[in-house]
Amino acid sequence: MRTRLLAAAAAALVLVSTPFWPASAEGPTLGGVAVSGLHNSYEKGAFGHLTDALGTGVGMIELDVWTTLSSWTVNHDNPLWNDNNCTSASGDTSQGLETCVDNIRSWHDTNPAHQPLLIKLELKAGFQDDQGVGPDELDALFADRLGSAMYRPADLMGGAHPTPDAASRADAWAPAESLRGRVILLVLKGTVENDSLPTEVEYARHLSANPGAAVGFPFVHDGIAGSDPRTRYEEALRPWFVVFDGGATTFAGLSPEQRAFYVDNHYLTVATNVNELAPELDATNPTPAEATERLRQVGCLGASVASSDWYQVPDWHQTVPRGGC
Template sequence: MTVRRLFTAGALALAAVALIPGQQAGATGPGELPFGSATTVGLHNTYDPAAFPYLAQGLDTGTGMIELDAWTDTITKEWKVSHSNPLGNGNNCVNASTPAQLYTGGANKNLEACFDDLRVWLAAHPAAGPLVVKLELKGGFAANRGMGPKELDALIAAHLGAAAFRPADLLARPGGGSYATLDDAARAGNWPTRAALAGRAMVEVIPGTVEESNPFDTLHTDVEYGRHLRDLSATGRIGQAQVFPAVHGAAAADPRSRYETTIRPWFVLFDGDAAAYVNGIDTSWYDSRHYLLVMTDAQNVAPAISGTDPTADQARARVTQLAAAHASVVSSDWRHLPGIQSLALPRG
């Protein structure tokens, strides 16, 4: 029988506060930190049944980020969730419609089922989060076959619903009106507090490993969704967007310089290797502009620690180190450390 690691919202909050180093906690609790001013911990490949029999069990750890790998099956017009099978599912999503169903039933469902499970879990844990949902499109979009940014937006809107924190939400000014671009909003510090985003999820999309190694794919996920945001904004339809595209790969200076100028202001989220970020890149550049920075493979930062089962002290020290290095999310496979997964630290 699978042991369910169920944590109450109160227990998660207490665990997060208890693990904040005294010199960082100050008078401000983690809930009062702006979303862009906090460091949380994330789980790599949370959809993998080898990691968790049910996606909800990954969420129960109190993690600040889950990761889903998706493929566009243009034959069936289905978004498949698996690590390496573009035509089939290999995941722990069960298409729950009630909290009780989160831990029962058959898995290996399509992407919409994963978002259904997430929506149901968040509704049952309204004080949890905010949560980043990292979506890796393994082979990229297939907009010419009816599986592009527009269709992904529709799927997320239908299955995650009001729990989604959308680009339009970051753009909205507190007193009315909106900022012109995500860059304007982020640099103005328009991120809500973590407490205000409790029970909600922000979807991040990155180019996939197959897409990035495909010499015939000349339009990658990040550029395609960046153009989508630009065009929606220009036509007054930015409210339809459900996703924040990420600049993928650690790089010095402003990594958006590789993009066309018209889409650069639509990227405020950056995602890359933790060891690369801390080895000579000025990560304060991201923090000072309130951009989000996801640092992956945290275990590989020197001195390397276990990628799956470090001690709690080792993992806590690494999260604290990368929080000081301006990470927004510290990602690894530390699935057996719920006390670490539920950490929320001041960033920088």
């Protein structure tokens, strides 16, 4: 029985890792594909361990982090203690961000050919740079643990483009197939943040000042709009944003011409709550066929990630074409 279970698990891994282009082809760049995403995948109610979430073959996981106590605390609602499925070497859960990234590294070492993994890191209340939990410390935390596995803004720019925007517009993202085994950090403003220096602005300034060393890409929060949402930022900062986040229903409500801003410029675009698109699907447990079709629908509309709470739904973690609708 155990042999049959292992064989079935291996077959499922092949399924979720199979791209839609021929094995002999280089295939589209990261900016030309769409993948699945799991919202709040660090929560114990979602998975027993963070590595269980990674083992599904998902394209994007999410971590919520507080810096209120001058540390990297992983918890959805409370900044005072850790509450999560990140697991220490002794088997204890509810660990800090350092252990979460250690778990990712351990899983990466065991699965070196995994599809590109996006990490959506939401800083719930922003950075506290004067308390030792700022952008440079975040970079060090990830760089020290993941090293060359990180795909950084400098890799996108490649020495040939002055900003991430110039590189993305030129579709200088590496082919998705060549990014197997790589990890991409996306840094997002928190939902309860009330900071005079918002997370995405602080990190974008850090990136622009340290383009060769910065590890992550800043998100444009609430970044789905009928015109370029980066106009809210100072002009010099706008070219450092190439990742956008917003609701799937908002994205679907844009005209094809408006969605082309994201697709034609190859900007990474995360569509959240994809179950809410018509026809609305169960928030936690659609059928695998429904989930897969929704991923294809969201990709066809032009998003890069279809994010949901479909933790236990099998066989929908695939890589599909982006654009065309």
